[in-house]
Amino acid sequence: MTHQTHSQAHPQAGLAAPLELICPAGTPAAFRVAVEAGAHSVYCGFADETNARNFPGLNFSREEMAEAVRFAHRRGAKTFIAINTFPRAGEFWRWSKAVDDAVRANADAVILADLGLLEDASRRHPNLRLHLSVQAAAANADAINFYARNFGVKRVVLPRVLSVQEIAAINRQTEVETEVFIFGGLCVMAEGRCSLSSYATGKSPNMNGACSPASHVEYKEEGDKLVSRLGGFAIDVVSAGEPAPYPTLCKGCFEAGDHTGHVFEDPSSLDAASLIPQLAAAGVRALKIEGRQRSRAYTEAVVRSFRTAVDAHAAGQPIPASDLRKLTEGQQTTSGAYRKTWR
């Protein structure tokens, strides 16, 4: 067991803790915007394949990271650094060094998924606060308690396969804090257990931090049709002139037996704002917004809206109606697996 010393997330001990709002930042500019818009904590990653949003032009150099952490600390916000891909065999040191760099940058926590890296980090940095990434897909209290016992994990980001009732059951059976996704892109598969992208493109979320990467995307007009392809596979087909959907594999349109349509998931994004009271009652400690790859304007609007919602809930007021629909690119929204009928 490690005995970690870490600051309390909420100084007013004894009161019911308000929900902590965890916001994404893909760039230093988005980071500052997120903090100024009211993020309690910001999560981000280094500009390499050690994190699960390894997109061109995104993420932080070591210097930028240290500066971001200082900026956040001056304003009372925390920084969580995601090192949540699975280290490649033969190059474990690269990920191990990223953890060292996070410590050097004075991060408030690292978000890890790999067993080997968790052990390495807990052994070499016993005072470092460890969060279990959603990429570890720890979907029940046994799994979560295993990570707590072996590595001293303090918080788990729950996979998006659980209903509110199941989340409540987990919180009754573990001391580990739980964090859940509240808004943004929705993985329909158990995270960290999906190699669909790897199958079609060779680029894998687990190994390369990339899902349905732009490098393998092709849009092609064929007669009166516009086809979006990923790795050569048609993921969606619309009439020419219609806006072509980005070919994210699991949001595509396919045929299965007699069924034609979105076999896995509609191109919808998660908005569980209306479930904030239920999630709080289920014992959830923190709400996470997806979207490190999104623009500054997006980050600012979403963070501001959710900070208002979280504050309203803490004050015992109803959650204000969300005006975020326009930010979801005209897509429909869903509360995902939080409601059992989604399954």
Next chain:
Amino acid sequence: MTDKRLALTLGPLQFNWSAEAFYDFYARIADEAPVDKVVIGELVCSKRSPFYEDRLPAAIERLQRAGKSVALGSLALVTLDRERRAARELLTESGMEVEINDLSLMNYVDEQSAFSIGPLVNTYNEGTLAFLAKKGARSICLPPELPFASVEALAAAGLQAGVGVEVWAYGRTPLAMSGRCYHARAHGLTKDSCKLVCEKDLDGLTVRTLEGKDFLAINGVQTLSHNYCNLIGSLDRLAKAGVTSLRLSPHSGDFVAIVQNFAGVLAGDIEPEQALAAMRASAPEAEFSDGFLFRECGAAPLAPA
């Protein structure tokens, strides 16, 4: 390891077969298939288990009497309390080796536990392999998406740590698990009201692109490759790398013939090209691939014969 021959492991059946078909399959494996080890039990959906559970003891006994080593496979995605209890009982009460397919079972592993690690656990590097070996894992089947360079590094690490390293060598490749049931969704149902429609598709339901190209296969909450991994042409390279066993994943049709072809090549009785041609004949609907290991992506087909 003194015996350098690659061992053959039959992975757990991924699909929803009737109790009759389930028992008959394992009876035939016991009688005719030259596999060393059989992993048996429900991997994909706990709603399926009640329909064949009572045939399980007889199937296990038959396999053991035929000299097979038998391990019980655990469920791959455990969320319900009854699923947690069932998984835990496998480990603590069965008295048999258990293949762990969801890390929640690691919470109950102790010095007495007999267990191995399945391919749906993320063993991507030497650090994770060493951790699992230290906890007592007897063997580790690697995730099917790993490239050959990773397999080589991990097989070497396995030799050092004294743990066997297995590679996914035949069958539709598991690609994803979900909370949602795609079979139910394709039939306008939900997981809770699924009517077990997945039983209609003995090898999963093919997913095609809107251009009619075969792409994936759905199997309840699981998504698989449309193609069938087939490493029959690479057994020398795998053995040389230090891999200790090959995983063959059950499919309908003449599966004994598939196993016999692998065993034949390993024994030096037939050439890999000959075996591949025979497998193409006995599983004509299967498109074979070694893409994850050796090519640019998992969907890439085997080079034409």
